[in-house]
Structures are given as structure tokens and as C-alpha cells.
Amino acid sequence: MSRFRSVIAGVGGYLPEKVLTNADIAKMVDTTDEWIRQRTGIRKRHIAAEGETTSMMATIASKRALEAAGMEAGELDMIILATATPDLTFPATATMVQKELGMLRGFAFDISAVCSGFLYALAVADSFMARGQVRSALVIGAETFSRILDWEDRTTCVLFGDGAGAVVLRAEPGAPGMGDRGIVHTHLRSDGRFTDLLYVDGGPSKTQTVGHLRMSGNKVFRHAITNISGAIARVLDDAGLNESDIDWFVPHQANERILEGISKKLGLPKEKVVSTVSEHGNTSAASIPLALDVAIRDGRIKRGDLVLFEALGGGFTWGAALVRM
Ligand code: ACO
Numbered sequence: 001m002s003r004f005r006s007v008i009a010g011v012g013g014y015l016p017e018k019v020l021t022n023a024d025i026a027k028m029v030d031t032t033d034e035w036i037r038q039r040t041g042i043r044k045r046h047i048a049a050e051g052e053t054t055s056m057m058a059t060i061a062s063k064r065a066l067e068a069a070g071m072e073a074g075e076l077d078m079i080i081l082a083t084a085t086p087d088l089t090f091p092a093t094a095t096m097v098q099k100e101l102g103m104l105r106g107f108a109f110d111i112s113a114v115c116s117g118f119l120y121a122l123a124v125a126d127s128f129m130a131r132g133q134v135r136s137a138l139v140i141g142a143e144t145f146s147r148i149l150d151w152e153d154r155t156t157c158v159l160f161g162d163g164a165g166a167v168v169l170r171a172e173p174g175a176p177g178m179g180d181r182g183i184v185h186t187h188l189r190s191d192g193r194f195t196d197l198l199y200v201d202g203g204p205s206k207t208q209t210v211g212h213l214r215m216s217g218n219k220v221f222r223h224a225i226t227n228i229s230g231a232i233a234r235v236l237d238d239a240g241l242n243e244s245d246i247d248w249f250v251p252h253q254a255n256e257r258i259l260e261g262i263s264k265k266l267g268l269p270k271e272k273v274v275s276t277v278s279e280h281g282n283t284s285a286a287s288i289p290l291a292l293d294v295a296i297r298d299g300r301i302k303r304g305d306l307v308l309f310e311a312l313g314g315g316f317t318w319g320a321a322l323v324r325m
Contacts, residue, residue, distance in 0.1 A: 004171040005182030006129040006137070008325060009071065012064025013165045013293035014057050015046040015280055022158070029154040036158050037278075041256025045161025045281035047146045053087045055096035057164035058142035061289070062097060065138065068296075069168040073101035076168075077134035079108035080125050082117025082285035084314070085144045086110060089204050097140065106134070114198075115252050115313025116188075117141055117285030118165070119321055122309075123186040129171045140166040141285030148200055150212040159255070160213070161281035165289025181304070181324050185239040187231050188319040194223065198314040224254070224312045225261045231320040232266065232310055239322050241306070243267055246322075248301050252311030253277035253287040262310070274300070284313065301325055 022033035081094035094108035113120040118141035142164035202211020312318035
């Protein structure tokens with residue numbers, strides 16, 4: 001069987017223009033800037049404009065990722081888009097991005113794994129590439145969570161925001177090795193017993209409505225620390241690496257306290273953690289590529305660095321990935 005490595009060739013991000021600060025939210029529900037910052041580290045979030053959809057944001061992030069990779073959309077073989085907030089129930093938002101990019105070949109589909117969606121999409125793309133079935137892929141995380149928030153529920157509406165992030169993957173020959181660029185290893189998990197802790201109370205089959213996000217934040221927090229730590233230990237073990245090999249930790253940006261809890265468990269110094277949650281809140285599947293984009297563009301993450309991703313989301317779904325940039 002052929003074996004190829006999936007190399008991240010370019011990254012792009014997009015945040016909508018409209019900003020909602022903690023002070024703005026304090027005018028809408030009974031909360032304060034101080035409470036939100038102390039419990040989550042979030043200072044503001046971006047909100048999609050009226051008529052601005054997940055596919056529109058995904059298209060902008062994708063164009064930026066293609067530009068960074070020095071590639072044209074016509075060279076892509078596959079698009080995988082992770083979202084819990086698609087434009088329509090069907091067709092897949094990925095096909096809308098395919099059209100907007102002018103990609104007339106290959107195939108495109110969506111993945112639903114909520115906040116872990118980007119990791120799931122990355123792992124699926126890597127499998128296609130490792131077998132030599134596709135030579136280049138666009139992996140996107142894009143969300144308009146503002147449309148499924150209950151703006152009267154202070155326990156959830158303060159946490160989330162809208163945005164999109166994308167990476168272009170290019171296949172290079174050879175299995176992943178210690179020093180070679182590319183996805184080194186991924187580890188995915190899910191456990192369907194915890195639906196009631198984090199879910200949306202609507203959907204086409206059950207209620208014929210879009211619904212609102214519901215969460216028992218406190219319980220999710222405890223599961224997040226335990227499950228994510230387990231996935232990281234497993235991905236490092238499978239790759240034959242340990243914590244001291246990690247150059248950069250780019251976690252799902254859910255809550256500064258979750259980031260700190262996990263980095264502490266890993267023994268990673270604060271300087272190695274890329275945290276952007278204060279700037280845009282939890283953007284679900286978009287958060288890892290958005291944070292990665294920031295740290296590459298500001299020069300922190302460089303070619304050859306070993307980067308660790310992790311996420312946990314509704315389902316529960318969770319996982320971790322190691323990538324040599
Ligand atoms: N402003 C003021 N008070 C609030 C707010 C708010 N926005 N929200 C809740 N409170 C109150 C509660 O009503 C409660 O009051 P009470 O003691 O009088 O009953 C008090 O604050 C404490 O509530 P807790 O839920 O125990 O607060 P906690 O310290 O757990 O923080 C938070 C809540 C921030 C949601 C935290 O649990 C969390 O971040 N959990 C992780 C959730 C998450 O990130 N989910 C995203 C998807 S999963 C993922 O991405 C990892």
C-alpha cells in the first residue's frame with residue numbers, strides 16, 4: 001500500500017467584523033465583565049452579520065489558506081468541512097464552499113463532531129492522503145454559533161462566538177517519521193452517554209426546528225480535563241514521543257481555565273501554549289485552525305516545530321493530534 005504524509009501547506013482564518021464585548025453582553029443578561037473574564041478568560045467574541053453564513057466565512061478562511069500554501073482551488077482533490085451550524089440542513093456546506101472557490105473536480109462533504117470537528121476532519125483527510133487517494137485537501141472548521149445560542153441564558157451565551165479557520169494539506173511521499181513534516185498521529189474518541197450535558201434542543205427529525213444550545217458547563221468542564229488529558233497521553237504514546245518533545249500546544253479554545261488545567265497536567269510552560277480564547281470566545285470547530293493561523297502569522301510556530309492539538313465537544317467527542325509543521 002502507498003504511504004504518504006499529510007503536510008500542512010497553508011493556514012487561514014476569518015472572524016466577522018462585528019464584535020460583542022463582555023460589557024455589551026452585560027446589557028443583555030445578568031452578568032459582568034469580571035465574572036466572564038475570571039471564569040473563562042473571554043473578553044469579546046465576533047458575531048456574523050445578518051445574512052453572513054457559515055459557508056461565506058469558510059470560503060474567506062479557505063482563500064487565505066490557499067494563498068498561504070501558494071495553491072489554486074483547482075488543484076484541490078477534496079474539501080472536508082467541520083460544522084455544527086451548516087447553512088442548510090442539506091446540501092453539505094462543504095459543497096457550497098467548493099462552488100464559491102470554483103473547484104470543479106474532486107469531492108466535498110461535512111463532518112459533525114461539534115468542537116472536535118476540526119480534529120475529526122483532519123484525521124479523515126489524513127487517512128485519504130495516507131492511502132494516496134487524494135493528493136491535496138482543504139480541511140475547514142466554520143461556525144455561526146450565535147444563531148443557536150439562547151441569548152437569554154447567561155450560562156451559555158457568554159461563551160461562544162462565530163468564525164472560520166482552514167488548512168491546506170498536501171501529500172508528500174513517505175510514512176510520518178520523527179523529523180519529517182506532516183501529521184504524525186491522531187487519536188479520536190467519542191462516548192454517546194453524555195448527550196444531555198451538551199446538546200442543541202432542536203433538529204429536523206425530532207423537532208423540525210433549529211433549537212438552542214444547552215449545557216451543564218460545570219460537568220462538561222470536569223469531563224473535558226479528564227478526557228482530553230487521556231487523549232493527549234495516548235497520542236504521544238502511539239507516536240513514541242513525550243511531553244518534552246512538544247514545541248507548541250494549540251488547544252481547542254473553549255475556556256482559559258481548561259487550557260491552564262491541561263497544560264499544567266502536561267507540565268507545559270505557559271509560553272508554549274497558544275491561547276486566543278480572550279479574543280473570540282469558543283468558536284467550536286473553527287477554534288484550532290484560527291489559533292494556529294495566529295501563531296504562524298505572528299512567527300511563533302515555525303517550520304519543523306512539533307504541534308499538539310486537542311479538543312472536546314458535544315457527544316461527547318474528543319481527541320488529540322500531533323503535527324510536524
Ligand atoms: N454571569 C454571572 N453568573 C453566572 C453566569 C454568568 N454569565 N453563568 C453562570 N453564573 C452563575 C451560576 O448561575 C452559578 O450561580 P449559583 O452559584 O448562584 O447557582 C454560579 O455562576 C456558578 O456557576 P457554575 O456553572 O458552577 O460556574 P463555573 O465555575 O463552572 O463556570 C463555565 C461556568 C464557565 C461554563 C465553566 O463550567 C466552563 O467553562 N465549562 C466548560 C464548558 C465549555 O467550555 N463548553 C464548551 C463546549 S465543550 C468544550 O469546548 C471543552
